[in-house]
Amino acid sequence: MHYCLQCGHSLELRLQDGRHREVCGNCGWIYYEQLKVGAGVLIERDARLLLLQRTGEPWQADWNIPAGFVEMDENPRDAARREVLEETGLDVEVGELVRVYFYTDDPRGNGIMLVYRAKSFVGQIKTNDEVHASRYFAWPYLPENLAGGGHDKAILDWCIAAQVNNDSK
Secondary structure (H helix, E strand, C coil): CCECCCCCCEEEEEEECCEEEEEECCCCCEECCCCEEEEEEECEECCEEEEEEECCCCCCCCEECCEEECCCCCCHHHHHHHHHHHHHCCEEEEEEEEEEEEECCCCCCCEEEEEEEEEEEECCCCCCCCEEEEEEEEHHHCCCCECCCCHHHHHHHHHHHHHHHHHCC
8 A cells, every 4th residue: 555645645546647546535646656767788898798697586597787777866877887886896988878678577667778888897897796697798699598677678689789790790
């Protein structure tokens, strides 16, 4: 059960704006559920992509790019840089926005993930308690167990681009 952020009264489910929403029966405040926003970075070295193997749920033991949720007061580029540093120990310069991915497969809620390309990075990879392993993968040798939440889409798009670049050489 949720409570009103304005007056503390319990919220009730009502049809509002063509959708079922939680509404305060006391003051009329409406709870609008929002998409989660994540930011991640494609880090490449020698035509290989850095992937991290997750230690926890969701997608335990699956592989993903360095990424995480954007804090409410945080610029997504800053969040991407922070997440890379937290998960890998690498200090990355966040480059161009590659693509925005919409996902509906995360049990924590639907969202979007903004994926950037790393311009440069320094440091040695040091994983934390969220990361079981880290490894660079060439496109033909990507692991099959990719995390959802937009990670799988971003990794597969990178793979397609890597194949195209390899074929054009």
